Amino acid sequence: MDSPGCIVPGCRGTIMSEIKIYVVCHKLFEVPSHPYLFPIQVGASLSANRFPGMLYDDTGDSISNKNRSYCELTAQYWAWKNDAAAWQGIFHYRRYLSFDARSQARAAGEHFGRPYRVLERPTAQSLRRAGYDPQGLARFLEAFDVIAPVPENMGMTAARQYETAPHHYAADLTIVRELLRRGDPRDWRAAEEYLNGTNLYFGNLFLMRRPLFERYSAWLFDLLAKYDEQKDVSGYSPQAQRVDGYLAERLFGVYLTRLRAEGTAVGFVPRLHFAGMESRGAYLKQRAETLLLPPGSVRRNAARRLLRKI
Structure with missing residues (x-):
């Protein structure tokens, strides 16, 4: 007999009762049908169009009207306030995580391989190859409390990378660092460790x-x-106004650093970049770039530094 916590037929033990991964969409692209993937339209309150077959971030308790600054975080807020699945996750319509056998085998270690792979589009076939078998994925999750992307070595500190990234301003990160400094000392230690590291x-x-x-x-x-x-930030350009999303990307690293210091079981798996959502040419270009300059490699970081000087 299946245990009360089962999410798939025939399972045993303490597999979680629900897994919900919210796939954030600000454009209308297909999300493959899968029992754990739930497409959600973000910025729905700011749009004249409703994407069919999706959740919407302007229902219930929401901050949809902040989407221009908060980006995918309006979906995270919606999931936090309006759902209570046993496992909750956030993906992007062009970026997923990989759960194939090789990724699973390396997830608990410190030698991860490349931080991401480039594929053309998310399809039922590409997800099967990436380990999205519902039973297998549920069993994999049992060993962990958090699944995070493999870290990418940028050849510079996280703080420096933020300060030099397009449409990012150092002053914004300075404000957040000061907020952390004045808060819980454990958060401050995690922030200093992460922001001064290169992963x-x-x-x-x-x-x-x-x-x-x-x-x-x-x-x-x-x-x-x-x-x-x-x-x-009303005087910022539209790209720079995404600042809360930019900051959250770094704050996730701070939070994860603290969790690891506390002994939380974290599994690391590569990202999947679907580069052909708008054109096959874009996919072929990014595929070639990653072959010539592998993500996280010394060669790629050297090329990045050279381009900044030009």
Whole structure:
């Protein structure tokens, strides 16, 4: 007889009762049908169109109207406030996580391989190859509390990378660092460790057990609200106005660093970049770039530094 916590027929033990991965969409692209993938339209309150067959971030308790600054975080807020699945995660319509056998075998270690792979589009076939078998994925999750992307070595500190990235301003990160310094000393230690390290967690992509997701969301949105109180970004360009999303990408690394210091079981798997959503040419270009300059490699970081000098 199946245990009360089963999510798939024939399972045994303590597999979680629900897994929900919210696939964030601000454009209308197909999300493959899968029992764990739930497409959600973000910025729905700011759009004249409703994407068919999706959840919407402007229902229930929401911050959809903040999407221009909060980006995919409006989906995270919606999931936090309006759902209570045992596992909750955030993906992007062009960026997923890989759960294939090789990724699973390396997830608990410190030698991860490349941080991401480039594929053309998310399809039922590509997801099968990436380990999205419902039973296998559920069993894999049993060993962990958090699933995070493999860190990418950028050849510079996380703080420096933020300060030099297009449409990012050092002053914004300075405000958040000061908020962390004045808060819980454990958060401050985690922030100093992560922001002064060279391994970065990109994409705002993750899967967490619900208690850790609740804790992360409460902490994150409190920090961003305090940042918003101090900084007026109305004069920023549209790209720079995405600042809360940019900051959250770094704050995820801070939170994860603290969780690891506490002994939380974290599994690391590569990202999947679907580069052909708008054109096959874009996919072929990014595929060639990653072959010539592998992500996280010394060669890629050297090329990046050279381009900054030109």
